[in-house]
Amino acid sequence: IYRETESEARREWVEQFMSVLPCPECRGTRLKPEALAVKIAGRNIAELTSMSVKEALRFFDELRLSPKEQAVAREVIKEIRRRLGFMQQVGLDYLTLDRTTESLGGGEAQRVRLATQIGSGLTGVVYILDEPSIGLHQRDNRKLLSTLKGLRDLGNTVIVVEHDEETIREADWVIDLGPGAGAQGGRVVVQGRPEDLMACPESLTGAYLAGRRRIEVPKERRQPQRGFLRIEGCRENNLKNIDVEIPLGLLVCVTGVSGSGKSTLVNDILYRALARHFYNSLEKPGAHKRIVGLEKIDKVINIDQSPIGRTPRSNPATYTGAFGPIRELFARTKEARRRGYKPGRFSFNVRGGRCEACAGDGIIRVEMHFLPDDYVTCDVCKGRRYNRETLEVKYRGRNISEVLAMSIDEAYDFFLNIPAVERKLKLLKDVGLGYVQLGQPAPTLSGGEAQRIKLARELSKIGTGRTLYLLDEPTTGLHFEDVRLLLGVLNRLVERGNTVVVIEHNLEVIKCADWLIDLGPEGGDEGGQIVCTGPPEQVAVCPESWTGRFLKPILQV
Structure with a gap:
């Protein structure tokens, strides 16, 4: 049916019963044996491209060639190192070189394109970026900011649409639109230096930056009282055969630097395994031994930022x-x-x-x-x-x-x-x-708006209080005020007895969580381990945790 039909809808229907497997001939390398027989320092091209940017840089730095080989390869290796260096500069050193573009997040795809521009050396260009900090840990965000400043220093103009506090503070000029959203917005509230923004009484953004408004740290945190959901032997992608315990009935944040294994743990292993258990999903879960405590929850719901419908009929x-x-x-x-x-x-x-x-x-x-x-x-x-x-x-x-x-x-x-x-x-x-x-x-709703509509529908349901909600970076595209409202909704779900697990880099959400699971310590092959778990105050004093280092001044511990 799949090969013969000309209907795209029929093809999509058939695809839900199909699974993608590596080709048995080439084992997913896509190359003939003759091409794979050519090796450099014992590695063929497939093995090289399966490395992360960080590993590939190390490989070419440590590569030893004979004088004759050096004469041929010197300029090529120099260019490879240069291009890998650009990827590292924009915080993408955890990505493998053979990663498909369709699997990249919006922020990652933008930063790949940005990396191609760094080496061009062009001047007098206007670069426009829409939230390039999506999916970036605070540590990597600083690398991105220095890259953007480098483009500016070459004589270019860099225009960034952004909600990230550090990016706004580092900007040379800020244009704040508002004062509200939708029909209540569409006007320039203030434009000038970040100091002008903070001094403007009408600007909601300025009020948060100046500290006149803030998202308060909870006076007391909920404690684990209903036991744990235990995922044993997680070893998908870069996860190092770890056992993870998720306390039930709490707002739980999974944190860590970009590429540390957060999405693999929550989306590839936990969600797929629970979807298969509760709904007989055909999606294969990531490699793990077992999940203990399934009887303590009755369903799992993944609330993402995908559209609530693909046609104008849905609203x-x-x-x-x-x-x-x-x-x-x-x-x-x-x-x-x-x-x-x-x-x-x-x-x-x-x-x-x-x-x-x-x-x-x-x-x-x-x-x-x-x-x-x-x-x-x-x-x-x-x-x-x-x-x-x-x-x-x-x-x-x-x-x-x-x-x-x-x-x-x-x-x-x-x-x-x-x-x-x-x-x-x-x-x-x-x-x-x-x-x-x-x-x-x-189709005209943003990802953040679609996600909040889904949350509103969940709140309208009469629940059992035993639901597990999973959210992957729900603050993407959200202003400080929207983050405050989102936290209110998530806490309402938890107050009903449900468990909410959030993958997040936003410190405003992390500081308000009941429990953190911090993965790392680095991204890619140097990640995939549990660095620290517990309330935010406990993670903040953990010396190995990058998240803890940024959390410490906020919690003042």
């Missing part, structure tokens, strides 16, 4: 379940009852009430053949998604299209006396999404 109202009660409200109005309209009439997904010219999308796709498809507003419904008859039905003076165009803050006040709707909208407000439109298409 916060449909995803959280608020749209159902809203449609029922419209169906109960006098006009709707007189016309015989049921709740389905107010759905843009089914025939009847929707605009058939655009099939309820509000936009029409125009195929551009050799260019990306273009989207234009439907000229029949003017983007309102519904036909004229449906829009004639109004609830408290608003039709269904006008309700979907409301911000969540506005919709909350509008539906204040309707408990089924009010409860769901209150949760969206609580996670800091009051500025988002109720019917905002899913």
